[in-house]
Amino acid sequence: MNEIKFSDLGLSETLLRSITDLGFEKPSDIQAEAIPVAIAGFDLIGQAQTGTGKTAAFGCGIINNITDKSVLNAVILAPTRELAIQVCEELKRISKHDRLNILPVYGGEPMQHQIRELKRNVNIVVGTPGRVLDHIKRGTLVLDTVKFLVLDEADEMLNMGFIDDLEDIIGRIPKERQTLLFSATMPAQIKRLAARYMKPDAKHIAIKANSLTVSKISQHFFEVNGKTRFEALCRILDFDNPTTSIIFCKTKRGVDEVVSGMQGRGYVVEGMHGDMSQAHRIRTLNKFKEGGLNFLVATDVAARGIDVDGITHVINYDLPQDVESYVHRIGRTGRANKEGIAYTLITPREQSMLKQIRNVTKAEITRKAIPTVEEIFATKSSSMIDEVQQIIEKKDFEKFVAVATELNEKFDSVDIIAALIKSQFKSDMASGYSDNALDSPKGEDVRLFISVGRRDGLTPKGLVSFIQETANVKPTAVGDIDILENFAFVNVTPDIQSKVMDTCIGQRLHNRKVNIEVANKRKR
Template sequence: MENIKFSDLGINETVLKAINVMGFEEPSQIQAEAIPVALQGYDMIGQAQTGTGKTTAFGIPIISNLSAKRGEPQALILTPTRELAIQVTEELGRIAKFSRVSLIPIYGGQPIDRQIRSLSKGVDIIVGTPGRILDHIRRNTLKLSSIKFFVLDEADEMLDMGFKDDIEEVIKNLNEDRQTMLFSATMPNEIKKLASKYMKDDIKHIAIVKNTMTVSTVKQFYFEIKQKDRFESLCRILDVDEPQSSIIFCKTKKGVDELVEGMQARGYIVEGMHGDMGQNQRMNTLKKFKEGNLDFLVATDVAARGIDIENVSHVINYDLPQDAESYVHRIGRTGRANREGLAYSLVTPREYIVLKQIEKTTKSKIKRKEIPTIEDIYEIKHRNILNRVKETLLNDDYKEFIPLAAELDDEFNLVDVAAALMKNIFDKELTYDYTENSLSVESKIRLFLSVGRKDGVNPKSIIEFLTSTAEISKQEIGDITILDKFSFIDIPERFIEVLMKKSKGKKLNNRKVNIEIANKK
């Protein structure tokens, strides 16, 4: 598995070119096993955890086998949420970079007249949510008779959200000659029934079983960031922690090159490693890092294989890995030889579900940390400068500079001179031209709702309840956990007051809903 490359999977040259531009070095396990099967046209169930690269696993075969026509759509991908629809569309767009394939996302909350105009111009691939796809079918603005490829993405989540009837109604509008691919993290009975009812008899089932993994005693934290602030967030973290030796992981070769260039421009002593670099170059870079001549090594998972260095204080996931196994391998680079190690991950709200899956699979707790503010950075830098000056004074290691100080004493107050010297040190140590004090993403509050599974609620009905009673956009609603008799939901802090005023005490499924701020565990 480790030696398999995308070029070994039978992908056409146009798509391979796009994969190379994206910078991926080798396929994940689900990609390596699913792509050849899908390219041969089999109906397929791909069972793998969230964050393992399932979009690429179905996107590559579809785009490789699809002939761009810009007429009636040839491929339909159903996703449970608008966020995932956008994400999948973006990923497919990168895979189709040189394929002249047209694609659009279709989801609720977006003006339907704009979608109708886009559909009327002709499109090859549609990525959409079940409700809005059905809306277009009923309006006669979307015909599915030409669909050759049909994908149910995150099928278990769609069923949990109550989309079973919608999915079946969409399927009834498809032709029977299509290729159907179903991707899911779990395989509940409802999915098995759906597969037996609507997929061909020679269906292929590819299951990537994840063994229970435990991680070492490395302390693990994550920082919730905005995508546009990813680089600055890293700089803030490094300015506060001042790691002695750190490996920073990126998902792609291109990501490594861009991050190294950005860090070097800020004065960090850093080099990168990835598969496009020659063996000698990689060995030289690794030698520098081992000998302490580099503070930071930026690498892909492939390039970091076999690295065994005892004094790595930090592992930083600049990009989250594709799966939990890669995460465990990454953070195992620190905390060696009975030393304490730290593992940090930068996570956007969209990536949070992948982080939770990693946490679940590894049976570990990844705690949240706030992105350092400018005040935090100044405080650390000021204290460190003072400590270094005191250490020099205590070591009596400054006598040769006394004549220089005496010259300045004739013209300036020596306290001012010391402050000016400290400012010069501070300016050299500050790596980024910070402007905003804080970059923190808005915090969410966890709420308790007095309805649960036994009351017939699901994520979809809870979202509809909150959007209709409190007029909160469903995009603002975070994680939903439904238990037998009650539920928990994460809501941005600014909506708490209006939700308590407008939703508390209202009925959901004929049951009066009590809402309280949940107790912290």
């Protein structure tokens, strides 16, 4: 049976060029089945688990069928700010050669900035239901020309209480539209929503949930501060001392910065990304295969097709965009029935993506502490003692006896050994460690329940202003906002939680007395 390629799906030349640039080799199951249906213009229910390439599945169909780039063509609704940003970034990459203007809109960002952007001929809006509805009601988002509507992770939006917002938005979009609904599960409420707002000939594509697993790979994560991410990487490398490792970065710039930083600390490393010539990439890869490099820093696109035996570690310096990319990355170690190690560096805000990876792959990804300088010194000292012992046992040191004798006549033997160890450590461990241990990153944002909602006239901007003025905190400490009909949720940094609750509870907001409680963690 012939393997399906993207070129078999009826996509335009510009889309295929973008897909080639991204290094995608073949469509996932949901992409292979959904893209032709979407291009044909059918309404579509796509049932597939997170991390299976759903964004490209609906994105390719929409981008392929856009004919008028002077108007708003599509509205894509996502349950969280993080997902809206992620979808927007992927659509921008997919539409690289179609030159579309794609804008994310979500709570927690100033409304005026989004209003300015919406005036600049946006072709696709990706947003959370609450913020999209706010723009619609303000008249800053006009839906008359919309031909495509996407509900991404519809079950999550319903779980988060967005059903009223969804129905309000859907009712305002022209009925001639094409509706694409994607959901990991199909509860009764989703089926009723589909029956009410989708055409009778809508196609239902269900992809069997598979467990993405990679055997013989020990998977761990390190929680880091953004500003100390690079030092954390160096400490991990110095502690584990991998012989051959691939380090993955999200961007070309990230590759260049990590390579420059590592070379400055004495690591034998080079990088690979799409801006480098093919000849340069081949030379770098050959050097890596032949053992001339200990470390290769690469983007996902540049690393596609790398097949090198003996890679002991794969390190995700940046998290990948989706679960499948994570599996492809770490699969480059642990080959030929050998054991491998996969490390991932994350900030507290990236815990949701890590949870998604765990849920889909069913893998055990355990937390590890970033090594202290004392721990690095201890493990390197132990390795050095073992190495010296082996040399002594083999008596493989005869040509150095004369030098050792000369030194022993001038200095104390312990001083000589200590000086030689120091000299070795200078070349064997990255310098610049000023503190024994790195500062722990701040915890996840705290999600607060606010007893004022849309019916009271509450807007994200109004809520941010209320918290900023009442609690005397910076607006940057206020994160994701979801405003529902009768109440709202807001994320704040842990350091201001008590201050917000102490100062804001009992105050008046839109003529309502405010009550605030710590909410249950939001489902992702």
